Amino acid sequence: MSAPSAMFALPARVLHWLMAILIVSMLFIGVGMVASVSETHELLIRIHKPLGIAILVLAVIRITVRLRYPPPPLPADLPALQKLAAHASHWLLYILMLLMPLIGWAMLSAGGYPVMLSESLRLPPIFPVSPDAFAVLRHAHSFFALLLFLTFLAHMGAALYHGLIRRDGVLSSMAGRRLP
Amino acid sequence: MHEPSSRSAGTAWRWAVIGIVVVGTAAAFGYVGGWLAPHRLTPKRIVDQLQQNGGMHPGYRRNHAKGICVAGYFDSNGAAQTYSKAQVFAAGRTPVVGRLAIPGGNPYAPDSSAPIRSMALRFTQSNGQQWRTGMNSMPVFLVGTPQAFYEQAQSSAPDPATGKPDPTKVKAFFAAHPESGPFLAWVKTAKPSASFATESYWSLDAFVFVDASGTRHAVRWRMVPEGAGEPVDGSKSDADYLSADLTTRLAKGPQRWKLMVTLANPGDPTNDATKAWPSDRKEIDAGTLVLDQATAQDSGPCRDINYDPLVLPDGIEASDDPLLPARSAAYADSYLRRTSEEAHLPGTAAPQPKPESN
Numbered sequence: 003m004s005a006p007s008a009m010f011a012l013p014a015r016v017l018h019w020l021m022a023i024l025i026v027s028m029l030f031i032g033v034g035m036v037a038s039v040s041e042t043h044e045l046l047i048r049i050h051k052p053l054g055i056a057i058l059v060l061a062v063i064r065i066t067v068r069l070r071y072p073p074p075p076l077p078a079d080l081p082a083l084q085k086l087a088a089h090a091s092h093w094l095l096y097i098l099m100l101l102m103p104l105i106g107w108a109m110l111s112a113g114g115y116p117v118m119l120s121e122s123l124r125l126p127p128i129f130p131v132s133p134d135a136f137a138v139l140r141h142a143h144s145f146f147a148l149l150l151f152l153t154f155l156a157h158m159g160a161a162l163y164h165g166l167i168r169r170d171g172v173l174s175s176m177a178g179r180r181l182p
Numbered sequence: 183m184h185e186p187s188s189r190s191a192g193t194a195w196r197w198a199v200i201g202i203v204v205v206g207t208a209a210a211f212g213y214v215g216g217w218l219a220p221h222r223l224t225p226k227r228i229v230d231q232l233q234q235n236g237g238m239h240p241g242y243r244r245n246h247a248k249g250i251c252v253a254g255y256f257d258s259n260g261a262a263q264t265y266s267k268a269q270v271f272a273a274g275r276t277p278v279v280g281r282l283a284i285p286g287g288n289p290y291a292p293d294s295s296a297p298i299r300s301m302a303l304r305f306t307q308s309n310g311q312q313w314r315t316g317m318n319s320m321p322v323f324l325v326g327t328p329q330a331f332y333e334q335a336q337s338s339a340p341d342p343a344t345g346k347p348d349p350t351k352v353k354a355f356f357a358a359h360p361e362s363g364p365f366l367a368w369v370k371t372a373k374p375s376a377s378f379a380t381e382s383y384w385s386l387d388a389f390v391f392v393d394a395s396g397t398r399h400a401v402r403w404r405m406v407p408e409g410a411g412e413p414v415d416g417s418k419s420d421a422d423y424l425s426a427d428l429t430t431r432l433a434k435g436p437q438r439w440k441l442m443v444t445l446a447n448p449g450d451p452t453n454d455a456t457k458a459w460p461s462d463r464k465e466i467d468a469g470t471l472v473l474d475q476a477t478a479q480d481s482g483p484c485r486d487i488n489y490d491p492l493v494l495p496d497g498i499e500a501s502d503d504p505l506l507p508a509r510s511a512a513y514a515d516s517y518l519r520r521t522s523e524e525a526h527l528p529g530t531a532a533p534q535p536k537p538e539s540n
Contacts, residue, residue: 163200
């Protein structure tokens with residue numbers, strides 16, 4: 003059984019679960035809005051932009067928290083390859099949660115669109131107007147979204163594997179309590 | 183604690199739970215993203231159909247492909263400020279980059295190929311917000327919903343045998359869509375105009391103006407030419423007489439339109455662009471659009487602008503018209519296709535120079 007100290011710090015756990023909800027919602031909103039021509043399209047776009055900026059801000063806070071409170075170590079008996087996969091996928095998730103909002107923001111800037119977070123709140127452009135750059139960034143936004151979704155699936159599958167099969171305390175170190 | 187125990191039934195259901203959660207999440211994602219919902223009308227399907235109808239012309243818009251860039255400004259007289267807090271309606275000048283075009287996906291179509299002309303405008307307010315609008319030279323649209331638009335595009339696809347739309351399919355579409363009646367009545371008397379400058383351009387879709395107190399007003403707008411009715415001898419033998427006419431006119435001086443805003447009465451339909459509002463509705467003369475420059479679209483400032491009708495400043499909002507989100511979504515798809523082609527991204531067709539004979 004894991005000792006109580008083998009837990010993620012409370013701020014890390016709160017940020018993890020809050021961002022999990024936001025990022026997964028964001029991925030579904032993103033693929034849903036570009037595949038829709040109905041009123042949903044407009045509603046989802048209106049949520050997508052401010053939610054993306056919220057995730058960007060939270061990601062910066064989260065990485066700061068991660069550096070301030072080191073996470074509990076993985077179980078000593080976890081195979082080296084699984085340890086490597088765990089570390090690599092976590093850093094990939096951090097990189098993508100920073101990168102996706104920045105690409106989205108840069109993409110709208112390059113396309114010459116005003117970056118509106120609400121009816122009246124406009125962010126400044128972070129990239130010069132360039133249709134070529136728009137095309138590249140827009141495709142990158144889709145590609146990294148798919149990569150983020152696949153990484154999330156792997157992360158969720160691995161977490162359940164730890165919680166249900168290995169039952170080694172890794173899932174409860176983030177969940178805050180033990181699963182049956 | 184975690185001894186291998188794959189023989190036990192307990193482990194089997196645990197693996198099953200993991201599989202169901204992961205596969206279920208992926209399937210939900212696939213459904214929402216449209217990959218597992220092949221019958222949903224998506225922007226891609228609409229633009230694919232337009233591309234099929236107009237032919238593949240890399241680098242060009244998938245509809246209203248033939249056009250010319252224009253630039254100038256809007257002089258607001260302040261009259262619309264009572265109804266909208268948008269900065270563009272405060273008395274003063276707002277720069278405009280626009281595009282005048284004809285419908286269809288073929289950038290080399292003769293100007294006489296359709297009786298419709300279009301005007302797209304981007305107003306850039308000094309606070310950085312923008313108002314983009316795409317208008318057509320007819321008072322009503324031919325369909326009211328994205329689904330009907332898609333079916334109309336399907337029905338008018340060129341028959342591989344003749345290269346022209348199959349009249350029986352076109353007839354069948356309109357028989358099934360009585361809402362197209364007002365448009366068909368208009369088109370019966372409409373003739374391809376010899377000039378962009380003598381046309382009125384209607385927003386067709388309804389929008390909502392929001393005033394300084396937050397009160398909402400349903401509106402439509404149109405641009406009414408000051409040079410209305412001036413007969414111009416457009417040489418119909420020239421396929422590109424519209425741009426020649428515009429250049430000639432601009433050499434003599436700027437072209438002007440009045441921006442007329444129509445306020446709906448309670449009960450006027452805001453969700454159906456096939457229905458005109460009664461002619462006695464209150465109208466506001468909001469100011470004058472002045473266009474003083476024209477540039478070929480291949481090199482002009484309008485080329486890389488997506489005239490998405492949902493790029494709106496604070497003070498103008500979308501109505502419940504179902505065409506608006508569909509236009510926004512389809513324009514975005516078309517914009518990504520043509521910018522990808524211009525950027526020569528792998529897997530895209532390279533833009534071609536204009537063919538010699540046409």
